[in-house]
Amino acid sequence: MLPVLLIPEKTDVELEAVASAWTNRGGDVRRLGKYWVREEAIAGRPVAIYGNQAFAFVLAQLYGAELLSPDDTLITRLDTRWTQRTITLRDAGDLRETDFPVFVKPVIPKIFRPGIFPTLTDFQNVLGTLPPEEAVMASSIVTPITAEARCFVHNGQMLDIALYEGTADLATGSAFVKDFLQHHVADLPAAVVVDIACSPQTGWFVLEFNACWGAGLNSCNAAKVIEGIVAATVSV
Numbered sequence: 001m002l003p004v005l006l007i008p009e010k011t012d013v014e015l016e017a018v019a020s021a022w023t024n025r026g027g028d029v030r031r032l033g034k035y036w037v038r039e040e041a042i043a044g045r046p047v048a049i050y051g052n053q054a055f056a057f058v059l060a061q062l063y064g065a066e067l068l069s070p071d072d073t074l075i076t077r078l079d080t081r082w083t084q085r086t087i088t089l090r091d092a093g094d095l096r097e098t099d100f101p102v103f104v105k106p107v108i109p110k111i112f113r114p115g116i117f118p119t120l121t122d123f124q125n126v127l128g129t130l131p132p133e134e135a136v137m138a139s140s141i142v143t144p145i146t147a148e149a150r151c152f153v154h155n156g157q158m159l160d161i162a163l164y165e166g167t168a169d170l171a172t173g174s175a176f177v178k179d180f181l182q183h184h185v186a187d188l189p190a191a192v193v194v195d196i197a198c199s200p201q202t203g204w205f206v207l208e209f210n211a212c213w214g215a216g217l218n219s220c221n222a223a224k225v226i227e228g229i230v231a232a233t234v235s236v
Helices: 013-024 053-062 072-077 120-127 170-187 222-231
Strands: 004-008 029-032 047-049 065-067 087-091 102-106 115-117 135-139 147-154 157-166 191-199 203-210 233-235
Touching: 004 013, 013 029, 013 222, 047 053, 047 065, 047 233, 053 065, 072 087, 072 135, 072 203, 115 120, 147 170, 147 222, 157 170, 157 222, 170 191, 170 203, 191 222, 222 233
Parallel strands: 004 029, 004 047
Antiparallel strands: 065 233, 087 135, 102 115, 102 135, 147 157, 147 191, 191 203
């Protein structure tokens, strides 16, 4: 039996697809407006949370749940066989002009917009008043990227994979993810989203990891990824 699915009252096409798949499986869906107010009718029942970070974190605290999230820095420890680029964990203030151009992403999501920065000045302008010891991931640049795909994973098994940008042979992308999971399933939470990208020069490579409780479908089939969304919320 499915837990109660908690989603924001203001939804989008992807959230509605998940909600529809949930009800088709006989599950209960609650669309929450004032989600920061604890509802006693929900308290004590098994729940699954699916929505943006602020929504999910508040609900996890209100209803005594733990959200499974990947270690964002894992990608800095992967062999270049999987990443096809050099990725290092750095303090923002340690980056020098000779490091640029470089792709930079914050370890703490959304504190600045990740992207390719042509110069140190460009990066410092985006960094703003954040402290120099802010942890970031700096990556060499892979171009061109011709396709990106999203894969929902549960207990080391792919639930679904779909292209969300560009075109490429998805069969080889699927084979790449299966190979990667065989080598690194122990490094990942039970439920995780693996995003991969493809370049003509490198083939498929790991782009990033995301949490099942907050990742959009990006063309994946909602009915196929329910187990991943369920597993991403753990009662404590």
